[in-house]
Amino acid sequence: MTQLPLPWFARSAASVASDLIGCRLLVDGVGGLVVETEAYDRSDPASHSFAGPTSRNASMFGPPGHAYVYRSYGLHWCMNIVCEPGSAVLVRALEPMAGLDRMRARRLTTDPHRLCAGPGRVCQALAISGEHDGRPLDRAPFVLLARDQPVTVMSGSRIGITRGVQTPWRFLLAGSRFVSRPLPRGRPS
DNA sequence: GGATGGATTGACT
DNA sequence: GTCAATCCATCCT
Numbered sequence: 001m002t003q004l005p006l007p008w009f010a011r012s013a014a015s016v017a018s019d020l021i022g023c024r025l026l027v028d029g030v031g032g033l034v035v036e037t038e039a040y041d042r043s044d045p046a047s048h049s050f051a052g053p054t055s056r057n058a059s060m061f062g063p064p065g066h067a068y069v070y071r072s073y074g075l076h077w078c079m080n081i082v083c084e085p086g087s088a089v090l091v092r093a094l095e096p097m098a099g100l101d102r103m104r105a106r107r108l109t110t111d112p113h114r115l116c117a118g119p120g121r122v123c124q125a126l127a128i129s130g131e132h133d134g135r136p137l138d139r140a141p142f143v144l145l146a147r148d149q150p151v152t153v154m155s156g157s158r159i160g161i162t163r164g165v166q167t168p169w170r171f172l173l174a175g176s177r178f179v180s181r182p183l184p185r186g187r188p189s
Numbered sequence: 190g191g192a193t194g195g196a197t198t199g200a201c202t
Numbered sequence: 203g204t205c206a207a208t209c210c211a212t213c214c215t
Contacts, residue, residue: 048196072209073208073209076198090196119196161196193213195211201205201206202204
């Protein structure tokens, strides 16, 4: 079990997003396998960083390997991991592995496939909020471990955006039933 | 100063 | 399938 060092994130978000599939993310001992991510970068019209730094997205322009946590639709939290400046990877789904009891209590559901399937659900299950914005992923309460076995990564179009729709920067663990939505039938985009 | 819409989710028809 | 919840950046007047 190897903790990913912060410089590991100092490269393109798409590259990090693909390599994060199969890694393990824990917050205070609660978490699991990363099975779904999306990449966003400075040149991407769908990205919060597209129009430059603001108070909300300041962490996206901070050091790599730190969290960028923002509020979505006024009520949910979404967690990203910062890569090269102005780019980040959105953590969209985990396969629950540790702290299932705490996840169930926070999420008010017992279905293991609904505990961490979606960016808002991941943050609720792991109790991630604005307090974690800007904090480094190599220190408590975070633990982020490298893959301990090889994985097959699939890619497709990102979810819930209106611009940059064609960019295939959503990454999934092949065959996982813990993703927020399956890839469309047929050839991946 | 006000209106609009979003990297979402859960409840409901 | 539709809709409301509700924060904040952006765009308009």
